[in-house]
Amino acid sequence: MINIIAHRGYWKSKDEQNTRIAFERAFDNNFGVETDLRDICGEIVISHNMPKGNEITFDEVLQILDGRNLTLALNIKADGLGEKISDTLNKYSHKNYFTFDMSVPDMVVQSKLGLRFFTGKSDIINPPIMYREASGIWLDSFYSDWFSESDISSIMSDKKAICIVSPELHHREHSKIWQKYKGIKDIMLCTDYPQEAREFFNE
Numbered sequence: 074m075i076n077i078i079a080h081r082g083y084w085k086s087k088d089e090q091n092t093r094i095a096f097e098r099a100f101d102n103n104f105g106v107e108t109d110l111r112d113i114c115g116e117i118v119i120s121h122n123m124p125k126g127n128e129i130t131f132d133e134v135l136q137i138l139d140g141r142n143l144t145l146a147l148n149i150k151a152d153g154l155g156e157k158i159s160d161t162l163n164k165y166s167h168k169n170y171f172t173f174d175m176s177v178p179d180m181v182v183q184s185k186l187g188l189r190f191f192t193g194k195s196d197i198i199n200p201p202i203m204y205r206e207a208s209g210i211w212l213d214s215f216y217s218d219w220f221s222e223s224d225i226s227s228i229m230s231d232k233k234a235i236c237i238v239s240p241e242l243h244h245r246e247h248s249k250i251w252q253k254y255k256g257i258k259d260i261m262l263c264t265d266y267p268q269e270a271r272e273f274f275n276e
Contacts, residue, residue: 075260075274078146079104079267080242081121091119093129096137104267105144105169108134110158111151117158121150131158135165142169146191146236146263149175155183171234173211177202191236194220194228209234215243218250225257236261239270 082095083104089095091108099106109121110131118128138145147158149172162170172183173191183190184206194201195213204210210228212220212235228235237254239262241247247266251273254260264270 074258075254075262075270076144077104077267077270077274078144078236078261078263079106080239080263080265081108082106083267091121091129093133093137096129096134099267100138100141100143102268103141103143104271105146105261106134107146107148107263109148109150110154112154112157117154117161131161132164135161135167138165138167140165144261145170146261147172149173149179149183152176152179153182155179155186155188159186159188171208171236173236191234204231204233207233209236211236211238213238214240218245222253222257225254225260229259234261236263239264239266241265 079099081090083099084095113124117131120128171189171191189208191209191211192201192207193211196219
């Protein structure tokens with residue numbers, strides 16, 4: 074079964090991305106979420122762009138999650154958040170998560186802190202950085218659908234988890250690519266269309 078990750082929550086209009094309603098809808102429908110972490114005034118908040126101070130906090134997202142063992146894919150948008158991320162996850166005893174997309178120095182810090190992090194592999198970044206230390210691969214395709222089933226198999230043979238970035242996140246058509254991965258099990262898919270993906274992959 075493919076683990077469906079709702080990109081910025083399960084939103085139905087763009088203005089719902091990374092908001093309380095998107096997280097509530099995702100968790101209530103048993104989807105994990107991908108979301109963006111930044112900091113402002115000493116607090117970790119959810120924001121893809123520079124925060125203004127009115128964003129939902131990371132603490133609030135974990136309160137909404139309310140102990141459910143759903144995957145959190147934490148896109149790190151600012152350096153120096155590692156200790157506070159670790160403390161917040163421990164506060165809610167949440168272990169089903171991974172961080173990704175941080176700078177290389179911050180990746181080193183998070184590795185030393187024992188955070189579960191994924192390294193990126195894409196048509197821009199190849200080979201991936203700190204592959205040996207990483208728990209998994211954030212498998213992305215910015216400009217083309219470059220990777221194959223054999224690439225996925227090679228990563229899995231190294232006992233690394235995989236989260237595939239669905240093509241629509243980069244404004245490309247997704248249905249043909251989804252068809253390529255339909256028979257592959259035990260991977261994650263980050264998508265803007267979580268309900269459609271669930272019906273397609275897990276019918």
